[in-house]
Amino acid sequence: MNLDFTSAEEAFRAEVHQFIKTGYPERIRGKSRGEFTGKEDFLAWHRALYKQGWIAPSWPKEYGGTGWSSTQKYIFSEECARADTPMVLPFGVAMVGPVIYTFASDEQKKEHLPKILSGDVWWCQGYSEPGSGSDLASLKTTAVREGDHYIVNGQKTWTTLAQYADWIFCLVRTDPKAKQQEGISFLLIDMKTPGVSVRPIITMDGAHEVNEVFLDNVNVPVKNLIGKENEGWTYAKFLLSHERAGIAGVARSKRGVEKLKKIAGTEQEGGKPLIEDKEFARNVAELEVDLLALEFTELRTLAGESRGRGPGPEASILKIRGTDIQQRLTELTLDAVSYYGFPYRPFAHDHMTNEYVPGPDYAAGAAQNYFLTRRTSIYGGSNEIQRNIIAKMVLGL
C-alpha cells in the first residue's frame, strides 16, 4: 500500500493540465451549467475531449477507451474538477455505452458507439415512470411485437435533458404475464419517431433539465432491442451499478470545498474573514473529513475494480455519502453568502428582461444550487433504496 504517484503519473497529470489549459472550449469559458443556453454549450467540452481521444476513459480500449490505469482516471477527474470543466453528460458515455459494448450485437455496437463517443447522438434515459420510481421494476410502458416492429406505449418521466436528445434508451414491458423483473426489455428508440413527445418539468430552482417523455404508438424496429427479449432487467441493473459508481463526485466536491473556503475567506463576519469564525471553520472541517474518508473509500473501490471486481453493492456507500456531502456543501455555501444567495438567477427559458442579479459572483444562485442539489439523494436510486441495497446485499439482512 502506498499513496505515491510515479513520475509517469505526474507527467500524465501535467499533460492533462496542459490539455485543459489549451483545449478548453472558448464558448463555455467561465460559464456554469446553469448558464448554458443550448445543446452546443453542453457538448462543447465533450467534443473537445473526443478530439483528444479522452471522452471515455472507462471504456475498454477496443471500443474507444483510453486504456488508462485507475490512477490515471483518478488524476484525470481530479484535474477536470480543479479546472471546473462541465461534467460530461453521463447518458451516452457512462450509461448506455457500457450496456451496448457489453450486451449488444456487433452491428449495434458499430452503429451506436462511434456516435456516442463523438457526441453526434445525444442520449437520454427512459427508466422512471410516474408510478414507478423507487420500484422501477413495476414499470408499465409496453412494447408489443408486430412483425419486425415493437409498438411502444407509455410514459417516462424525470428524463434529464430529453429536450436535446436524439435517442432514448428505454425499459419496456414485453411480457406482461411474467414476474415483474422477468418481462422487461431494453429498447433503443429514435426520438424523431412519430408518437414520441417531450413535455418540460420545471424544478423548484427554476431550471428546465427534466422532462416527461410520452410514447404513443411508437413504431420501433426489433433490431433496436439490446440483448435478449425479457432480459432487460439484467442490463438495467448493470447500468444502475455503473451510475452509482460515478455518482460520488469526490473530485467535484473537493473543488467545491476549495471554493467554499475561498468564499469564506472573502465574506466578513464581525470584521474578520468568515473562515476564522470557529463555528463556520468547524463546519467546513467536518465536511472535509467526511470527504477525505469518502475519497479513500472510492479509491479502495477503484482498486478493487482494477483487480477485476466490478463495482459491487458497496458502491451504494459512494452514492449515499457522496450526495450527502454534495448537499452539505451547497448548504454551507448558502450559509456563507447569507442574504446574497437569495436573488433569483434567471435561466434562458425564463425570458426575463431584467436579468439583474446583485451581490458577488460567487453568491449568485447559491440558494438555487442548494435547492437543486436536493435531487441527488432522490435520483439514481434514492438514498433510502441504496441503504436497502446495502442491508440486503452486503449485510445479508
Next chain:
Amino acid sequence: MDFAFSEEQTLLRNSVQKFVQNGYSFDTRRAIVKSEMGWKRENWKQFAELGLLGAPFSEDEGGLGGGPIETMIIMEEFGRGLVVEPYLGTVVIAGGFLRHGGSKAQKEQLIPEIAEGKRVFAFAFAEPQGRYNLADLQVTAKKAGTGYTLNGHKAVVVGAPWADSLIVTARTGGGQRDEKGVSVFIVDKKAKGVGTRDYPTVDGLRASEVTFENVSIGADAVVGQLDNGLKLVEHVTDEGIAALSAEAIGAMKVLNDTTVEYCKTRKQFGVPIGKFQVLQHRMVDMFMNYEQSVSITYMVTLKLNESETERKKAASAAKVQIGKAGRFIGQNAVQLHGGMGMTDELNVGHYFKRLTMIDTMFGNVDHHLKRYASLG
C-alpha cells in the same frame, strides 16, 4: 398558565384562514408571484378591512389593540398560504419601530396610514459586508443643517419594490461596527438620491438593492434616539423573529400534512410508502420538529415584553429551533415526495424555499446560537 386562545383571537384566526382559503390558493399565489407587480394591492386593502394591518397598534393609535399573540396568529396563517404581501416589513417591523421609538407626530401620521393600508414599508438593514451584525454599517447619515445627508448601499431589501417608505439603519457616529452611533431613519423611497434596482428572490418575493446618494432627510425622520438606535433595532428584529417563527410553523404544518398524506397514497412495491418503517420514523421526526417549533414560537411570543436579556435569549432560541426544524422538515418533505418534491408544480418546494429564506433572515442558526451563548 394557559395556552388557550381567547374568543377574539379565534375569530381573528378564522378570518385570516378564510382569506387564505378563498383568496390564496396555490394557483392564485403563483399568479400573484408571476405578475408584474409581484403582489396584490387588493389583498392589502382586504387586510386593512379585516383589521390585520392595525392589529398590533393600540386603539388610541388607530389600531385594534392586539399584541404579540395576534401577530403570531396572523403570521402563522400567512405561513400556511405562503402569503407574499409585505406584512412583516410594514406592520411588524415598521409598526414596531413606530410603537417602540416613534415620536408623537410620527405615530399620529404613520400608524393610521399603515392601518388603513395607505403606506407600505420595507426594512433596509442589511449591507453587503455586514452579514447578520445589525451594527455593521457603512451607510452613513451625516449632520447637514437641521437634518442629515444619507449615503451608502443597503443589500437585499425585501419588499422594497412595493414600498413607499424605507426604515433605514445608518451610522451617525462611531466606527463601522460600534454599538454606539447607530440611528434609524424613515426615508421616502421617492426622495431625491434614492436608487433602487429590483429583482425577484427565490422564495417568490421581490427585493431591491437600495443606494443613497446624498439623500437629504429632515431631523423629523429619526426614529428613536439618535446614536442609540441599536437597542431599538434589536428589539424590533426580535419581534420580527417571533413573527417569522410563526410564519415558519404555518409552513411546516402544511409540509408535514402534505407529506403524511402523500406517503399514505403513493404506492411502491405494492404498498403505500408510508408503510415503510424507515419513512414512518422520518415523519415522526418531522412531526417532533414541528411540535418543538410550535412550542418555541409560543415561548418567544410570550416573552417579547420581558427584560431585554430574556427577550433576546428567547428570540435567539426560537431562531435556532426554527432554522434547524425548517431545514429538517423542508429537506425531508422534498425527499419523501421524491422527484415530485423537486418540481415547481407542486407546493412542497415552495414551502421549503420559504423556510430556507426564513432561516437566513435576521441571522441563521449559527449566528443565533452564538448570540444565545453570549447572553449567559
